[in-house]
Amino acid sequence: MALRAPSPPGPTRARRVARPTGLLLALAVLGGCVLLSISVGSKAIAPVEVWNALVHYDGGYDHDVVRSLRVPRTILGVFVGAALGLAGALMQGLTRNPLAEPGILGVNSGAAAAVVVSSVVLGVSGTALVWPAFIGAALAAVAVYALGSRGRAAATPVRLALAGTALAAVLQGLVHGVVVLNDFAFDRIRFWQVGSLVGRDIEIFWQVAPFLVAGIVLTLCMGPSLNAVALGDDLAASLGARIPVVRALAAVGIILLCGAATAAAGPIWFVGLVIPHIARIITGPDQRWLLPYSAVLGAILLTASDVVGRLVVPGAELEVGIITAIVGAPVFIALVRSRKMAQL
Amino acid sequence: MSDTLSKRPGPARSHAPHGTVPVRPLRGRLSFLARPRTLAVVLVLVLVSAFTLALSVSVGDYEVPLSAVPAAIFGYGEHLDVFFVQDTRLPRALTALGVGAALGVAGAVFQSLSRNALGSPDIIGFTSGAATGAVAAILAFGAGRLGVSLGAIAGGLITAAVVYLLAMKNGVQGYRLVLVGIGISAMLSSVRDYLMTRAELTDALGAQIWMIGSLNGRGWAEVAAVWIAFVLLGGVLFAYARRLRFMELGDDTARGLGVNTRSTQIVAFAAASALTGAAIAVAGPIGFVALAAPQLARRLTRSGGTTLVGAAAMGATLLVVADLVALRALAPTQLPVGVVTAVIGGTYLIWLLYTEWRGGRA
Numbered sequence: 001m002a003l004r005a006p007s008p009p010g011p012t013r014a015r016r017v018a019r020p021t022g023l024l025l026a027l028a029v030l031g032g033c034v035l036l037s038i039s040v041g042s043k044a045i046a047p048v049e050v051w052n053a054l055v056h057y058d059g060g061y062d063h064d065v066v067r068s069l070r071v072p073r074t075i076l077g078v079f080v081g082a083a084l085g086l087a088g089a090l091m092q093g094l095t096r097n098p099l100a101e102p103g104i105l106g107v108n109s110g111a112a113a114a115v116v117v118s119s120v121v122l123g124v125s126g127t128a129l130v131w132p133a134f135i136g137a138a139l140a141a142v143a144v145y146a147l148g149s150r151g152r153a154a155a156t157p158v159r160l161a162l163a164g165t166a167l168a169a170v171l172q173g174l175v176h177g178v179v180v181l182n183d184f185a186f187d188r189i190r191f192w193q194v195g196s197l198v199g200r201d202i203e204i205f206w207q208v209a210p211f212l213v214a215g216i217v218l219t220l221c222m223g224p225s226l227n228a229v230a231l232g233d234d235l236a237a238s239l240g241a242r243i244p245v246v247r248a249l250a251a252v253g254i255i256l257l258c259g260a261a262t263a264a265a266g267p268i269w270f271v272g273l274v275i276p277h278i279a280r281i282i283t284g285p286d287q288r289w290l291l292p293y294s295a296v297l298g299a300i301l302l303t304a305s306d307v308v309g310r311l312v313v314p315g316a317e318l319e320v321g322i323i324t325a326i327v328g329a330p331v332f333i334a335l336v337r338s339r340k341m342a343q344l
Numbered sequence: 345m346s347d348t349l350s351k352r353p354g355p356a357r358s359h360a361p362h363g364t365v366p367v368r369p370l371r372g373r374l375s376f377l378a379r380p381r382t383l384a385v386v387l388v389l390v391l392v393s394a395f396t397l398a399l400s401v402s403v404g405d406y407e408v409p410l411s412a413v414p415a416a417i418f419g420y421g422e423h424l425d426v427f428f429v430q431d432t433r434l435p436r437a438l439t440a441l442g443v444g445a446a447l448g449v450a451g452a453v454f455q456s457l458s459r460n461a462l463g464s465p466d467i468i469g470f471t472s473g474a475a476t477g478a479v480a481a482i483l484a485f486g487a488g489r490l491g492v493s494l495g496a497i498a499g500g501l502i503t504a505a506v507v508y509l510l511a512m513k514n515g516v517q518g519y520r521l522v523l524v525g526i527g528i529s530a531m532l533s534s535v536r537d538y539l540m541t542r543a544e545l546t547d548a549l550g551a552q553i554w555m556i557g558s559l560n561g562r563g564w565a566e567v568a569a570v571w572i573a574f575v576l577l578g579g580v581l582f583a584y585a586r587r588l589r590f591m592e593l594g595d596d597t598a599r600g601l602g603v604n605t606r607s608t609q610i611v612a613f614a615a616a617s618a619l620t621g622a623a624i625a626v627a628g629p630i631g632f633v634a635l636a637a638p639q640l641a642r643r644l645t646r647s648g649g650t651t652l653v654g655a656a657a658m659g660a661t662l663l664v665v666a667d668l669v670a671l672r673a674l675a676p677t678q679l680p681v682g683v684v685t686a687v688i689g690g691t692y693l694i695w696l697l698y699t700e701w702r703g704g705r706a
Binding site: 099103104147158159161162163165166167168169170171172173174176177179180181183186187190191193194269270318319321322325326328329332333336337 | 467694
């Protein structure tokens with residue numbers, strides 16, 4: 001980790017200026033999204049009232065809506081979005097695989113299976129369910145990666161996706177078996193299975209917040225090491241990078257980020273896939289910039305999707321997990337169709 | 345070195361390929377190659393599935409002794425025996441056989457058309473599309489039995505077509521097909537989840553069971569439907585078996601051998617899709633039989649290409665066994681058979697990937 005960055009050759013002068021400015025701009029956009037998220041909703045509340053709710057809380061109905069509904073979901077959106085964006089960037093950088101993504105790698109099904117089994121078999125309920133979700137997500141990610149990278153050849157995009165699909169099939173079978181026998185579990189899992197920022201107990205967020213923050217900090221520090229990994233294992237080792245250490249730390253980061261994000265908001269597809277690709281268009285391949293960009297853009301995508309979900313169906317809300325899946329799948333397919341898919 | 349060489353079989357007396365025996369009945373007016381190993385495997389599979397069928401007809405809360413089963417099937421014996429066998433258990437088991445055979449054949453055809461072990465309806469989005477179509481029909485339109493079946497078929501066909509078109513770019517490549525299928529399936533699964541959260545609990549439960557695939561309560565109407573479809577569409581595919589095996593050698597080679605590749609592709613794809621649709625209409629989108637059956641059959645018969653007969657026998661055996669497990673594993677509760685096939689099939693897929701990648705092959 002003490003490695004000095006072998007930064008990718010020649011960032012152009014334009015890019016050297018553009019990258020910090022762009023990051024500031026992205027942060028400003030995120031600020032805008034956060035403001036929108038606490039002021040827009042099916043209950044129309046004047047901006048002045050929103051401001052008053054934040055600074056002069058009077059306990060009235062409108063103030064309560066802002067404080068106990070909109071602020072928590074905004075915080076959740078920012079952190080979960082940042083975590084998923086970072087997790088995607090980390091997975092793609094580590095595996096040098098453009099399709100690596102928490103959802104494709106079976107994290108969602110692992111968490112779902114753990115939630116169902118622990119709530120039905122072990123009787124876990126309420127906020128305590130966060131731990132099974134966390135552990136299930138982590139185990140699934142590790143299992144899929146281990147299966148996909150087996151053998152001498154590197155883990156190719158197809159392999160990881162297939163390993164994820166195979167594991168997801170088995171876990172889904174188990175989940176289906178349990179919920180068919182237990183109406184109560186089915187009723188719970190059908191709502192949990194849709195990734196959402198509302199209806200989650202904010203207590204859950206506070207429980208996983210330390211893990212989220214630790215994962216985000218750890219990952220943001222890994223830019224230089226990931227740059228070395230991008231050169232290939234042999235070259236990286238000859239430059240002094242300790243590849244096993246880097247891989248182990250990255251695995252810890254992925255587990256912290258995916259586990260905590262899925263535990264807090266439920267399964268959310270494709271954010272981790274799309275965001276690093278958009279970030280790469282802006283920053284180029286340098287991970288020191290790619291990672292912070294991925295975090296900020298991920299937060300923007302999730303809060304913006306959440307706001308859109310409140311507006312798109314009048315009088316009702318569309319969960320953020322649905323929106324990201326419908327927006328993300330076409331991007332995934334476009335990536336699969338592009339000729340450069342095999343390279344990164 | 346010379347020892348091992350000398351142990352190799354000498355040049356065969358006939359010019360038949362290894363492992364085949366030329367058969368010329370009717371004084372040579374008909375002539376074809378038979379593979380004794382394939383015949384033996386198919387025979388064993390038929391015996392196993394017949395025995396499992398008898399077993400699943402006999403066991404249950406009301407036990408029919410195995411020795412009484414054959415008589416009861418034809419309406420003789422004790423009144424209650426005949427009632428349970430003829431009215432409930434036999435149609436269910438025969439549906440399982442038919443659906444399994446149909447899925448096995450369709451899977452084999454899909455795999456040989458895409459020249460890819462993973463080109464089965466499960467991976468290319470057919471199953472996922474059918475599940476979504478059925479769930480939409482139940483929850484959004486409140487459809488009845490027939491409407492749900494039609495919704496499932498439409499969903500499956502549309503999804504398969506979309507996946508196929510999106511994967512097309514200088515021809516369809518196997519892996520692109522697989523990846524596009526995975527992406528579309530992910531999107532559809534979140535659409536299903538959305539519909540589930542907006543429905544009443546009882547409706548959602550019904551949709552959930554249909555979505556997994558189940559043989560509970562299937563009667564003679566379903567038996568007739570699936571077997572008629574299997575005989576008609578399977579017949580077409582069996583007639584195309586030779587051409588399909590040539591197609592596995594590559595388009596150019598197949599053309600060189602006199603196969604009209606385009607029409608073969610279209611006819612086989614249409615018939616296999618319709619067959620899958622029929623199986624799904626009867627039993628719901630039962631997963632992984634179409635993926636695993638042709639591969640298992642191929643490994644057992646040690647044949648170089650897909651064998652449609654072997655795949656059909658294997659599919660039927662797999663589903664009959666899986667249904668017996670689904671019936672008895674948590675008796676008296678009946679699991680949907682799709683749960684069993686997903687767990688078994690998914691594990692098999694993991695094993696397949698695990699062993700194929702061990703040697704470092706991609």
